[in-house]
Amino acid sequence: MFLKDYITDVYRATKSLLTGMKLTGYYFTHHKEIITEQYPDNRTTLKLADRFKGEVWMPHDENNEHACTGCSSCEIACPNGTIKIISKFDVSPEGKRKKAIDQFVYRLDMCTMCGLCVEACPTDAIKMRNTFELSVFDRNNLIKRLNEPGSKIREGVE
């Protein structure tokens, strides 16, 4: 009786192991179904999803103009104090003073890529970009100014 149980056990064990091995063997011989990506060798072809939240940036058009009014909504919406808006007052030709952005300071080292700032912006001036290789050798390089030097607000954006 014992011997019979023993032999049945061995038979079942071998069979179940072979079933598993068959599957392993199947994928061993079917390379096409493997989806591993050879990063970083595929850097040139690798494309992340457009919405991927890599870092915050401010798109500028060809005239070096952006849509940021300096309203500080993003600064308030950010849970980590990542954004600092330094504003200035522009004087228009008619002599009116208007609040405008001087520097949009973005501290990448404090950002959790939550996207709340983009949600909060009333003029869609900032977006998340799908870059992801963001490491630098000096941490000071992580403090960025998002509005380009000499840029100004696009005509008609209030």
Place this chain on the structure above:
Amino acid sequence: MFEEIGTTAEGDLLINVGPQHPATHGVLHLVLTLNGEIIKKVEPHLGYIHRSIEKMCESLSYRQFIYVTSRMDYLSAHINNHACALVVEKGLQVEVPLRAQYIRVIMDELTRIASHELWWSAMSMDLGAFTPYFLAFREREKINEIMEETCGARLTMNYMVPGGVMAEPHPDFQKKVKAFVADFKKTLHEYDELITGNIIFQNRMKGVGYLSPEDAISYGCTGPVARASGVKSDIRKIAPYDVYDKVEFDEIIETGGDCFTRYQVRIKEMSQSIRIIEQLIDNIPDGDFQAKTKAVLKLPKGEFYQRVETARGELGVYIVSEGAAQPYRIKFRSPGFSNLSALDHMVRGYKIGDFIAIMGTLDLVIPDIDR
């Protein structure tokens, strides 16, 4: 202070598992008291990854605190966010558009599948099988790609906001989810072939780590751990939120109470999640993806509670509001903590070799326990 090293007065050996142990999948520290090979006691020492999330939330607004909860149970990040969004909506009495509800539930179920897949692969690896890891990660990668396209992140999505979801789903969303569902149904049998039928695996799992229904209730176990002991605990059935009352699915309840049953419950839950997704994905109604809410959210004075079913069990969010823009106090009832507290009871009398199997079937996520 606890004894952590050497032998006890009775001559039992103390052994430390963790805080850096590959089978705890995180910084969990367990002190085992061993009599020979038999486990007499397990003492979890917590706090290695405590980030005081509850306290942090008190200084954040009702829109901001949601993103932090992705960092609790990072494998159910969506479902955590969902719970927080629901409790804020409850306080504000916002009606969430049907479209948003559908998207939320689909995302929840995708997260659940991804989480169970990761559990399956990690647990199999703990028990010495390495192939499952790659197999499950292949499927999980497809879910992650769907998440990446729609939410912009793979793990800490922060896609749920009070009133709905943050953005329209990606144009390819429906197509991709359907493709995933079709693929997944075809490959689900591989899981059984590879591991479930394996005799070594079965011998290590069957009859090990028994948890009786009474103990499951008294330790506050929820999720697959409780359901494997025959306790009805699926919040999606008990207190349906969003569109869970409109979909048909079975609550998987088994009565074995051992490791193998817990394993089976999770495997079966994956097919139920697929069933839910199939019912919803073709019928996402048109409309807004977000209800109109005020710029600054202020919950009225009072207490608000909402519970949801994460991949690990019942997550409760309790908010005390003083009427300000920030919560006065937030408390999370995390499933991992209660499930871990039953570990001591489950492992007593079993051999140290069974310990990893028992812990594996609890599906512990350490940041969820410590918060």
